[in-house]
Amino acid sequence: MDNIRYTLDETNGRERIDKVLAGLNEEWSRSFVQQLIRDGRVLVNGAAIKTNYKCNEGDQIEVELPELEELDIMPEEMDLQIYYEDGDVLVVNKPRGMVVHPAPGHTTGTLVNGLMAHCKDLSGINGVMRPGIVHRIDKDTSGLLMVAKNDMAHESLVQQLVDKTVTRKYKAIVHGVIPHDHGTIDAPIGRDKKDRQSMTVTDENSRHAVTHFRVLEKFKSFTFVECQLETGRTHQIRVHMKYIGYPLAGDPKYGPRKTLTTIEGQALHAGILGFVHPRTGEYLEFEAPLPEDFERVLDSLRNSD
Numbered sequence: 001m002d003n004i005r006y007t008l009d010e011t012n013g014r015e016r017i018d019k020v021l022a023g024l025n026e027e028w029s030r031s032f033v034q035q036l037i038r039d040g041r042v043l044v045n046g047a048a049i050k051t052n053y054k055c056n057e058g059d060q061i062e063v064e065l066p067e068l069e070e071l072d073i074m075p076e077e078m079d080l081q082i083y084y085e086d087g088d089v090l091v092v093n094k095p096r097g098m099v100v101h102p103a104p105g106h107t108t109g110t111l112v113n114g115l116m117a118h119c120k121d122l123s124g125i126n127g128v129m130r131p132g133i134v135h136r137i138d139k140d141t142s143g144l145l146m147v148a149k150n151d152m153a154h155e156s157l158v159q160q161l162v163d164k165t166v167t168r169k170y171k172a173i174v175h176g177v178i179p180h181d182h183g184t185i186d187a188p189i190g191r192d193k194k195d196r197q198s199m200t201v202t203d204e205n206s207r208h209a210v211t212h213f214r215v216l217e218k219f220k221s222f223t224f225v226e227c228q229l230e231t232g233r234t235h236q237i238r239v240h241m242k243y244i245g246y247p248l249a250g251d252p253k254y255g256p257r258k259t260l261t262t263i264e265g266q267a268l269h270a271g272i273l274g275f276v277h278p279r280t281g282e283y284l285e286f287e288a289p290l291p292e293d294f295e296r297v298l299d300s301l302r303n304s305d
Helices: 017-024 030-038 111-118 151-162 236-243 292-304
Strands: 004-007 042-044 060-063 081-085 089-094 142-148 167-175 182-186 189-192 195-201 210-218 222-229 268-276 283-287
Touching (some): 004 151, 017 030, 017 151, 167 292, 195 236, 210 236, 222 236, 222 292
Antiparallel strands (some): 004 060, 042 060, 089 142, 167 222, 167 268, 182 210, 210 222
16 A cells, blocks of 8 residues: 655644644544554654654655455445546535444444445545545534545545645534624634543644634524534534534534424534545535435524524
């Protein structure tokens, strides 16, 4: 397998290498990165380093991933909504309720199972359970995902995420009426000490996170917003909107108990995705309409005002 290479910008300066690498690839945990470093699989400017190495702007990082195990995940025929596909990349609209990739004890019914039945060639950079997966969205979030069909495409798309040049815009319904028309949330996100399954805004073991939002429509007790990700942290929009006092409607983890009952899970849809094609250099942008259940909620809110 080809090695993965990153060039760091000024935002990564003086942070530990394990934290930086875990932040660059949404699918890598810090413990996974630390093991790669201990195994001598991470080079900075051509030299092996320790896990506590502090990064500098311009550092050239090279990561050698272990050889892939044979993939033991069954392809499953699914009616996937493919928005774009060529020999390098694929863009798919994931429905609400579908998990992106398998996990131990849960190896069927995922988007990866469907992708494996749809096409045999997927990149291997993120390991046997996550072939082709460059980024992900939560189970109960619907919307667009880019998938890499080879390692060249994967490296290019990941670097675009690192460089913050990928366009990712979400539509969401939040509790409360936001008084202003737009804003930016710049608050670091890390694991919640009290609940390791949840994320929170914290200065401890956190990653830089920025979300821009603008108000699309206001209702009596809710607001319809568009959120644009500058970074891609776990549960970022859900955590950030809760942090400023406007949690997502229907969110079982971060929202209030009394919420919308007409939608399963958080009212969040990854509607717009744009990136530069890894081979042609052409900028591509795609838009997926709101799911029917999301539209029904909006209609209900409009009619109740």
